[in-house]
Amino acid sequence: MTTRSAITGEAAGVPFTALPPAGDGEERAPLVVTWHMMDAPRTHGAFAAALPLTGVRAWRVHLGLPWCGERALSGGEAAVTERIRRDAVLDYVDPVTRQGADEFPAVLAALRERFPVDDGPIGLVGGSLGGGVALRVLTGARVAVAAVALVNPAIRARSVAELVEAATGRPHPWTERSREVADRLDFVARAGDIAALDPAPALLVVSGELDHPGLRRDAEELTAALRERYAEPGRVRLASIPGLDHPLAEQPGDEPAPQLPLAERVEEVMTEWFTRHLSGRSRR
Structure with a gap:
């Protein structure tokens, strides 16, 4: 279905909102794929409204996360909350990000078949848990990526568990398995894996100055670890946004809404990043 310039549909069973580049949308252009937050904006349509990336000359396809929107769990938000409280690593961070990543190769193939995108390296955007995806x-997906932009991302599963501990006052039920999964979902520890990619992507982390302290720490440590490993440290950037908390839209964030001024500032930073790095050839 098409509404003005936004195209909604499904790719390999995953719902999306696609925004074509400026012009008639028929010429081949780069592809930028996004995953929204579990906080506001919490659906692909709402994320497309909050961060449309209008100035990026590319197809921007905003994918719906598992457990959200059209794919909400039976029981809705209460069911998600119950899983988070039970085990934030094994029952929340891991299954959502694993499903989002596992389904992506088929989604990408479907998008390339449906839209006139070029066959070059793509761009990735993720907010909060969508950043973990x-x-x-x-x-892990063996997809060539030219540039990445993350906003208030879930970089370490342990940090998400710490946030849940603080919110509930209950210690996380760590087990050998949950520690192994948390190690695998610690992307500061895996900075070497990112730097070793060919091409190694230009990577931007946008961090709200009012975001959770643990997430801000992770953003700082990831970008520092990557700068140490990149031959061109300038291809890694941490951008701090004054006044920005964790969400990018007003609660509850299920439906498209007017863009907030702080989200507009995030969009400006991301647009500059993709304009500089998406079309160029990535190098280590």
């Missing part, structure tokens, strides 16, 4: 795709 983007990092998991980056390190």
Whole structure:
């Protein structure tokens, strides 16, 4: 279905909102794929409204995360909350990011068949837990990626568990298995895997100055670890946004809404990043 310039549909069973590049949308252009937050904006349509990336001359395809929107769990938000409280690593971070990453190769093939995108390296965007999906795709999907932009991302599963501990006052139920999974979902520890990619992507992390301290720490440590490993450290950037908390839209964030001024600032930073790095040839 098409509404103005936005195209909604499904690719390999995954719902999306696609925004064509400026012009008639028929010429071949780069592809940028995004995954939204579990916080506001929490659906592909709402994320497309919050961060449309209008200035990026590319197809921007905003994918729906598992457990959200059209793919909401039976029981809705209460069911998600119950899983988070039970085990934030094994029952929340891991299954959502694993499904999002596992389904991506088929989604990408379907998008390339449906839209006039070029066959060059793509761009990835992820917000909050959607950032964890983007990092998991980056390190595991064997897809050439030219540039990545993350906003308030879930870089370490342990940090998400710490947030849940603080919110509930209950210690996380760590087991040998959950520790192994948390190690695998620690992308600071896996900075070498990112730097070793060919091409190694230009990577931007946008961090709200009012975001959770643990997530801000992870953003700083990931970008520092990558700068140490990149031959061109300038291809890694941490951008701090004054006044930005964790969400990018007003609650509840299920439906498209007018873009907030702070989200507009995030979009400006991301647009500059993709304009500089998406079309160029990535190098280590």
